Amino acid sequence: MFKRVKEATYLTAEKAWRYRAILRYFYMQHERMREFLFPEEILEHLLQFVEFQDYSEEALHLDLDALVKWGNLIARQESGKSRTIEEFKKKRFRYQCTPYTVEFERMLMELENEGETFGGSLEKTQFERLYQSLMKIEQVVTGKHQETDEECAQVWEDVLSYFRQITQNTSDYIAYINSEEVEERMQTEAFLVYKDQFTMYLRDFIIALQGTALQIQDLLMSLHKNKLQFFFEKVKRHHEQVFRFDEDEMEKKNPIEEYLDKWVSIKAWFLGNEYGESEYEMLQQRTNESIRRITRVVQRLGERHQQYRSRKKDYLHLAKWFDSMTEMDRAHELSSIAFGVFHTRHFHIDQNPTDDIYTDVWDENPMQHETKPIVRHYREKTRASAVKSNREQKEEMARIHLEQRQRENELIGQYINGNEIKIENLPVVETHVRKLLLSWIGKAMATKDRTIKTELGRRVRVKLSDKRVLLQAEDGQLEMPNAVFHFVDEGDVS
Numbered sequence: 150m151f152k153r154v155k156e157a158t159y160l161t162a163e164k165a166w167r168y169r170a171i172l173r174y175f176y177m178q179h180e181r182m183r184e185f186l187f188p189e190e191i192l193e194h195l196l197q198f199v200e201f202q203d204y205s206e207e208a209l210h211l212d213l214d215a216l217v218k219w220g221n222l223i224a225r226q227e228s229g230k231s232r233t234i235e236e237f238k239k240k241r242f243r244y245q246c247t248p249y250t251v252e253f254e255r256m257l258m259e260l261e262n263e264g265e266t267f268g269g270s271l272e273k274t275q276f277e278r279l280y281q282s283l284m285k286i287e288q289v290v291t292g293k294h295q296e297t298d299e300e301c302a303q304v305w306e307d308v309l310s311y312f313r314q315i316t317q318n319t320s321d322y323i324a325y326i327n328s329e330e331v332e333e334r335m336q337t338e339a340f341l342v343y344k345d346q347f348t349m350y351l352r353d354f355i356i357a358l359q360g361t362a363l364q365i366q367d368l369l370m371s372l373h374k375n376k377l378q379f380f381f382e383k384v385k386r387h388h389e390q391v392f393r394f395d396e397d398e399m400e401k402k403n404p405i406e407e408y409l410d411k412w413v414s415i416k417a418w419f420l421g422n423e424y425g426e427s428e429y430e431m432l433q434q435r436t437n438e439s440i441r442r443i444t445r446v447v448q449r450l451g452e453r454h455q456q457y458r459s460r461k462k463d464y465l466h467l468a469k470w471f472d473s474m475t476e477m478d479r480a481h482e483l484s485s486i487a488f489g490v491f492h493t494r495h496f497h498i499d500q501n502p503t504d505d506i507y508t509d510v511w512d513e514n515p516m517q518h519e520t521k522p523i524v525r526h527y528r529e530k531t532r533a534s535a536v537k538s539n540r541e542q543k544e545e546m547a548r549i550h551l552e553q554r555q556r557e558n559e560l561i562g563q564y565i566n567g568n569e570i571k572i573e574n575l576p577v578v579e580t581h582v583r584k585l586l587l588s589w590i591g592k593a594m595a596t597k598d599r600t601i602k603t604e605l606g607r608r609v610r611v612k613l614s615d616k617r618v619l620l621q622a623e624d625g626q627l628e629m630p631n632a633v634f635h636f637v638d639e640g641d642v643s
Contacts, residue, residue, distance in 0.1 A: 160253070176258075179251055180316070182428070220249060221249065251324075277357075280361050283372075289304075301387065305408070348444075369420060388404060557585070569634065569636070571634075573631050586620075589603060608637050
């Protein structure tokens with residue numbers, strides 16, 4: 150308690166605004182059960198803010214080194230994915246925030262009215278409690294049970310409390326079992342004593358999670374926003390009974406919208422949303438990965454222990470077994486089982502007649518193989534031949550290619566309206582036109598300004614919107630975002 154807390158240096162340093170932004174991003178990713186981050190991802194996040202417009206990669210590395218020095222981050226060299234010697238020499242690191250950093254950022258979030266409590270465990274009973282609270286909401290919504298305003302508010306607080314405990318405890322515990330300290334302990338022989346208890350703990354959690362979470366998912370899918378309006382009105386009336394001096398500020402806020410937003414977050418955690426899979430599925434994957442990692446560690450420890458075990462008794466037993474045999478054929482049979490086949494012959498063929506790896510050699514047709522002399526001065530005989538001129542064939546192929554380009558240009562020109570092509574305004578198009586438009590979209594997504602030069606020699610800028618439309622083609626219908634292809638001149642690319 151008397152030592153200097155160097156982990157808190159980033160809060161009062163000269164560049165505290167940069168350090169806090171970096172560690173806040175680490176904390177938010179930690180809450181999403183993502184422990185290790187690369188500098189490229191951090192830089193991409195920071196460049197979204199106006200304050201970091203002039204921020205460079207070199208400055209980021211200096212800031213990360215300072216945070217590692219203060220104990221806010223843990224750096225681990227990522228050498229497994231190095232493709233060249235230069236990349237390995239650069240010492241590409243990935244970073245993980247320390248428990249001190251998590252606690253500081255969590256405390257700051259609490260001071261910013263987003264308080265959460267720290268915990269790290271996989272409590273299977275919390276899902277059952279959350280399910281029981283959701284069942285009470287479902288009974289109130291469907292009219293099966295009449296609850297007072299105070300009881301409805303208490304049920305809603307229970308739902309938020311259980312959900313908050315689930316998200317915090319699971320994310321913290323997953324980060325714990327993926328931390329450097331736990332990984333180092335897993336490499337020791339002492340870990341074998343706890344492996345069964347550790348694996349059983351994770352397995353019991355998955356079994357309870359799968360049984361209860363599926364019920365929660367069905368319940369969340371049956372409760373829509375319009376049905377919850379009545380329940381949230383009762384919660385709102387109870388909260389309005391609490392006396393507060395700042396009544397004007399309370400009137401400006403709409404509590405029901407806040408309740409609905411939290412409800413959407415709960416549904417997204419269990420069911421996912423349009424931005425990706427649910428955190429529930431991710432939690433299952435991370436827990437299964439932890440069990441597989443424990444299994445691999447135990448296997449390696451077992452192999453390491455087996456490596457130093459003497460096989461003297463095994464060899465003596467095998468020698469006595471051979472000595473007790475009176476027939477040579479029986480000894481050969483035992484030798485083939487114990488040591489395998491001696492003098493294995495390999496057959497080389499010039500071509501592979503089938504891709505079936507289970508086909509036997511005698512099931513194949515016989516082939517001819519020409520064996521060439523293996524001598525230093527052997528050369529295959531060659532006969533000089535005349536050079537043929539393919540000028541006519543080349544000219545014919547060029548003419549066909551130019552005619553095809555001309556037809557494509559004329560075909561695309563039919564759909565250009567006002568120097569633009571809009572997907573939502575297109576009639577039924579040819580299959581080739583559909584493939585060409587989709588290829589333009591793919592090439593444009595790989596450029597920064599979404600502008601490409603097409604096969605027709607013209608520059609096209611592609612703009613996608615959130616609106617979904619149907620592209621009618623001769624070979625079917627394709628649902629896709631509404632795309633606008635704007636043909637621009639060479640100088641008009643701004």
